[in-house]
Amino acid sequence: MISSLRGTVTHVGLHSAVLDVNGFGMLVQATPQTLAGLRVGEQASVATAMIVREDSMTLFGFEDADQREVFETLLAVSGVGPRLALAVLAVHTPEAIRIAAASGDDKAFSKVSGIGPKGARRIVLELAGKLVPLEVTPGVPKQTWQGQVLTAMMGLGWSEKDAAAAIDAAVEEAPEVAATGDVGQILKLTLRRLGQDGARSSARTAVGR
Known part of the structure; x- marks a missing residue:
């Protein structure tokens, strides 16, 4: 399993980027936010998740391990594939997703293209208890x-x-x-x-x- 990549950015597209890692061009699918932080010719590091199908192996790239964790948790929801999980992260930050799941805010997920009211409710129900907001440390202002x-x-x-x-x-x-x-x-x-x-x-x- 490839959990991260570090290399020279050789291409940045609308939905993906290519990193040259020791002579191998690694294609990663990513959100617009992640792609916006990549510059052709510069070194970059991305956390990754590999999705293996019968006919393909696809790498998805993220700014950090937190995004990847939320992505992988979303994949556990019935009816949510990698493209849709990536679309959720393109609209909401990981913490916003956690808070929406914890508060039962299905409307937040309805804002994502490809997710209707029923799908949003299902996501909230299946994420209950799996994604929780970051706790506030006692004594913090x-x-x-x-x-x-x-x-x-x-x-x-x-x-x-x-x-x-x-x-x-x-x-x-x-x-x-x-x-x-x-x-x-x-x-x-x-x-x-x-x-x-x-x-x-x-x-x-x-x-x-």
């Missing part, structure tokens, strides 16, 4: 979890302004949850708050009509 939740919200598509306002409102509503520093629970509370605000807004619009 509150701003640490606030930054993590804000980053996750922005990764899920919310603007920084709306996400920050929702976090503040959620914390004010349930300070005991904020006191725990549990990123997953705080995110779930914040998403619920945004859902309630969205429902109120829709109701006001309907009444106005």
Whole structure:
């Protein structure tokens, strides 16, 4: 199993790159974010996962081992192949994926091309307990979890302004949850708050009509 590659970048395309490793040109499929960090003619290192089929062997490259771990965990979900798992990582960061899975946010996965509502729900159900947000160390200032939740919200598509306002409102509503520093629970509370605000807004619009 090839778990990493280091070599000279000889080609960077829209979906893949080639690294010259001791005279061997190794083709790796990767996300746009990973490919954006590669420069032709320069040395580069990528974490890799090899997918072996009856008629092919394909290498997938990642910026680090964390991305690879999330990729391999996604592959365990029924109906999710390597291309779709890579597409999820192209849309969300590993931590945003962990938080979406932990908070049951299936809409986050629906934003990925090729994943419908039913598929998104299945992903959330099958990832439950397998991907959890990085724990906040006791004693770390509150701003640490606030930054993590804000980053996750922005990764899920919310603007920084709306996400920050929702976090503040959620914390004010349930300070005991904020006191725990549990990123997953705080995110779930914040998403619920945004859902309630969205429902109120829709109701006001309907009444106005």
